Amino acid sequence: MSSHPLWVFGYGSLIWNPGFDHAERRLARLDGFRRSFCMRSIHHRGTPEAPGLVLALDAAPAAACDGVAFAVPPEWREETLDYLRARELISAAYLETLQPVTIEGGREVEAVTYVIDAEHTQYCGNLPLEEQAAIIARAHGGRGPNTEYLWNTASHLAELGIEDPDLSWLAERVRALTG
Secondary structure, X not given: OOOOOEEEEEOOHHXXXXXXXXXXXXXXXXEEEXXXXXXXXXXXXXXXXXXXXXXXXXXXXXXXXEEEEEEEOHHHHHHHHHHHHHHHOOOOOEEEEEEEEXXXXXXXXXXXXXXXXXXXXXXXXXXXXXXXXXXXXXXXXXXXXXHHHHHHHHHHHHHOOOOOHHHHHHHHHHHHHHX
16 A cells, blocks of 8 residues: 555535535646546436536646545555545546646645546537537536536635636526526
């Protein structure tokens, strides 16, 4: 067993609902990916008949994604990975990777990071924002309405001082669509 903490990078619901114990939470940046509603959700925020959309990290060489890195003590490593795999790999649309993440203060750590498999059938990169808003406004899955996922993520990013113009636009547009 490693004596070093396990780092986990969160960019969406892990920010506001990690679901695992951690010793430390720091702002962090991942280069080479962008946060995007590019994954059709058929379990948590939609159904196979009416998929919702959830965030994923879409490879984009010139991009960067700001989020949160969680440090998990070595003794909780296996339990945490088991939990994350059950949660994130439910449909195999995400790939579990280790990515270099820069945490506040400038230190680089290797973090478990779930990124979208662009070859998976649930991948839907580059949907126009208006189409994303329409899907999110109506979708509902096993973990609740897609709107809740969007609004929780947008509000927690704002609390952390993380700017994401597309997410902010979507939050306002979906509010308008849902009255």
